[in-house]
Amino acid sequence: MSMVGLNLLAKLNRIICFEKHVDPQIPFGGINVLFFGDYLQYRPVYDAPLHTDFSLPSKKRSGKLPNEKEIQQRVARSLILQINCVVKLTQQMRTEDPQYLQLLERLRRGQCNYDDYELLLTQVIGQPSVGSLNDSPWNKAPILVFRNEVQTQLNNKADTCKGKPIEDPALIRKLLELSDSKTEHLPGLLPLVPGMPVILTQNIAIELGLINGMNGIFRQLVYEEDSVSTEVLSETFPNNTKYIHRPLYALVEISRSNIECSLEQLQPNPVPIPLIEQTFRINIIDVIPKDKKLKSNQKAILSIKRSALPLVPAHSITTHKSQGQTLNKVVIDLKLPNENDDIAAIYVPLSRVKRLADLVILRHFDYKVLLIKPSKSQLAEIEN
Structure with missing residues (x-):
């Protein structure tokens, strides 16, 4: 419940009613919906939590008519208030002390x-x-931090071992150093050392248990042989670092996956994690040469398509990402x-x-x- 916000709930309600061809005033198209979770966990990102009380005074809403987003939030809140059966789980299953x-x-x-x-x-x-x-x-214990930037810095320090291609050195450096939170969680530089802990950042195959937030151990990187470079792209890493520009997939040991396989000469449960593609937009005004002025109607916004492994090191993870894990x-x-x-x-x-x-x-x-x-x-x- 803590990961679902009012806007998402309202959207789910609209979709179900549409697909069931029923009156939108019938909650969730008349089907039974089961909610479970803890209201004291982190609130959903960029959304209002399900427990939002619109009867309480708010400086943001004072004297203003609600916009469409706020109307949908109130609709979703009314759905929550119609829940007619609550079961409280009182036995703590994680803590043994x-x-x-x-x-x-x-x-x-x-x-x-x-x-x-x-x-x-x-x-x-x-x-x-x-x-x-x-x-x-x-x-070997992960460090929980509050901010993505701190997570990236710690993970980079812990590891010691694209449309039209971008060739401008300043722009390349800017893109590689962007925080994961600004690149759809696909890092520009992904430090990998065999045996290091990693976390999946995307849903790869839900039915197989390969989901966002799943922990694993990186075992091997498979890549095109001619894509290896020793040219230093970041001062963060040692001078003998090898930079792989065209990876194909990574073999990750995930003990909690639903895949049963045992490849020869590899650790148990190796799972091939493929590349995924994401698009994000960034402002490049700070890397445009001073002698090149933009036209009055031009914006220094670039759309970047990145193909990369949906993994991040797990030496450090955010407290938000740790939610739900033991x-x-x-x-x-x-x-x-x-x-x-x-x-x-x-x-x-x-x-x-x-x-x-x-x-x-x-x-x-x-x-x-x-x-x-x-x-x-x-x-x-x-x-x-």
């Missing part, structure tokens, strides 16, 4: 106490109970970005593991972050 489970339960309500704070401080790096991140098992070991940061008062920013990273001993915290953090409470609309939805 009773003391830590009680801490998480208090955290959900914004009611952690100072004992909880002191317990978490025992897991901050530098404490006797926590070794160095260079030592096992923490040297991680064996994890490194987290509880020092929140400025002006972030969303309970999910604390609850999601802390609840990815089964035991407190399975996580370490990068640095000291404020006690007040454990007191962040759910919003009024979240509380109303949970308690009703």
Whole structure:
């Protein structure tokens, strides 16, 4: 439920009613719909959460007539309010540590106490109970971060081992260094080392379990032999880095896939991950030579078509991407970005593991972050 917003729900309702050829006033065309999830997870990206309460005063809506988008959101909210059967699951299936489970339960309500704070401080790096991140098992644990840019920087540092082709060096460098969040999650430079953890960023085959967010281990890259270059494209990587310009597919070990195969001389469950193609638009005004002025009606917007592997390194992942996953070991940061008062920013990273001993915290953090409470609309939805 947390991944579905009101706009998406309204769109699904319209599509179902259209396909079923029924009155649009009949919710979901008269079919039964099952919702499940947790309202205290991250909110949907670029959408309003299902628990949005339009009866509460809002500065954005004050004195204004609702636009079409807001009307559709209200329609979707009315659908949620028509749910006539709610089943609350009370047994925690992930957390095995009773003391830590009680801490998480208090955290959900914004009611952690100072004992909880002191317990978490025992897991901050530098404490006797926590070794160095260079030592096992923490040297293989993913680091959860809040921003895509930080994720990319950490992943690049951890790895030590196209229409009309673009030839302008400045433009090439700009495109290669763009954050994944601006390129439809296809990175320009994808560092790969055999044995490194990776994450799928696109749905490849849902029926086979090859879905966005699935973890795996990179084993081998298959590529055109004449596409290897040692010309340095980024100072981020070592000087002996090989740059593969035309990969064909990657072999990734995915233990949780539904594929049964065992190729000779390869690790169990190797899955060939093919290239996918995405198009994105960028502003290139900063790389246009000063002696080349644009016409008054021209825009410095370029449409880029990129064909690449739908993978990113998993040395570091965003807290948003970690949502729904159970991680064996994890490194987290509880020092929140400025002006972030969303309970999910604390609850999601802390609840990815089964035991407190399975996580370490990068640095000291404020006690007040454990007191962040759910919003009024979240509380109303949970308690009703």
